[in-house]
Amino acid sequence: MAAELENGFAELRGVVKAVSVFGSARTGPASAEYAGGRAVAEALGHAGFAVITGGGPGVMEGANRGARDANALSIGLTIELPHEQETNEHVDRAVHFDYFFARKVMFVRYAAAFVALPGGFGTLDELFEALTLIQTEKIKNFPVVLVGTEYWSGLLEWLRVQLRDEGLISPMDLDLVHLTDEPDEVVDIVVRGHQAQLATLGLS
């Protein structure tokens, strides 16, 4: 397990400007979600960001493909699962993990932001992990961009009403969560977050 972390750090060394993109493993190449992942990743790629996904099918594949379309580095952090699963063909650099938690460290450590498209448990797990890290200030100026207003609006509203308004989270815990359908807006949000991170480190 320690070896898995070490290997991840070694494989990803040098990745300094990247975004982790999450989304359903089940939405095929003909779906709007796949196209959305591709468009967002392509826009991020043109803005100079590498794209990190889970390396699987669906939205992950769309995002890796979009990164390639933009000639950006396309990374897949693949996971050992009970059913055999191929790394999608648009990954340039694959890093394999047996443990979900070791893999999660990499999604955060090497990314300037999280972008989440529609998905199931896996996507929600990744989203809420980021929100927990933001809330506890383990990560700072780290934007979370939800892509797909129709899909995400209900959850976001529920978080505002049931969690924020009821005092179960702080009012500012949702400040870094953005909702959009526009790839260019995703880029703007990510760039601003990245600049704020560099400024915090005294690197801007």
Ligand SMILES: CC(C)=CCNc1ncnc2c1ncn2[C@@H]1O[C@H](COP(=O)(O)O)[C@@H](O)[C@H]1O
């Ligand atoms: C069809 C199927 C079950 C494929 C599983 N293959 C997978 N390969 C890589 N990452 C995955 C896989 N399943 C879930 N994940 C992780 O969880 C998210 C997708 O899960 P879900 O479909 O939203 O819940 C992805 O962002 C990814 O990081």
